[in-house]
Amino acid sequence: MGRWEPNARGRLEQAAMELYGERGYEQTTVTEIAKRAGLTERTFFRHYADKREVLFAGSAVLRERLVSGLAEAPPTAPPMDAVAAGLQAASAVFDERHAQARQRQRIITANPELRERELVKLASLAAAMGKALRARGVSEPAASLAAEAGIAVFKVAFERWIDTTGVRAMGSFILEGLAGLESLMAGGRP
Structure with a gap:
């Protein structure tokens, strides 16, 4: 070529x-x-x-999906519901790229420098979501806590999703993670 x-x-x-x-x-x-x-x-x-x-070129698209999905949540939605909307909007990016995401994650996991860069990316996503929540009128520390909790759900859902054969959409893992978080917050066991 x-x-x-x-x-x-x-x-x-x-x-x-x-x-x-x-x-x-x-x-x-x-x-x-x-x-x-x-x-x-x-x-x-x-x-x-x-x-x-x-390996990290898609971060801008992911951030845009998270923030726009969060911003498009109904104005009366509680902070975690807005975060959930952002996570669901972002999850659609992954479903068409399961094999690539799995390969990318193997490469990142094998290299300490890349694992560190991945953590920086996740922190950047949490900061962007926190900013979007504050723009919706959510005060601190609620905005930062909701954003960080959302990224924790995203991280766990992503890890579970790449360990599957790709039959289930990543959004289903996000919903499970959000339900588990809600159960933990209510004092129950997921």
Whole structure:
């Protein structure tokens, strides 16, 4: 494939994921990724700041879905219901990419630097949700607590979802997580 052919970003992502799976994240270079994709290093850097960002490029879309889903909840919805709406809106992104999400998570889990970057991403998502809750008039500390609880539910739901065969939608795991959290808050056992 020539470098002028379409979908350079997708080709770079596919090449990176293949190489990370074959050789490991640490042993893979940007040069190898670009070569596997049939592109140049310069093209790689037009799309990604570094090889780590191939794994985290979807963070902006995820944040947008979380925040917009939360913002679109009815104005009278309690904070956790608004958070639930954001989580459900974001979960739709994943259902079409189960195999890719599973592969991505294996790569991240195998590398301490990437695990740290994943935690930074989750903290950023919680901050964005907290800001969106405050914009809805939710005061502190309720806004931050609801946002952090939502991200905890998301994290647990995601881990459970990638451990499945992909038959169930991620949204069902989110609903289970929210129900479990509610049960815990009520003093029960999930």
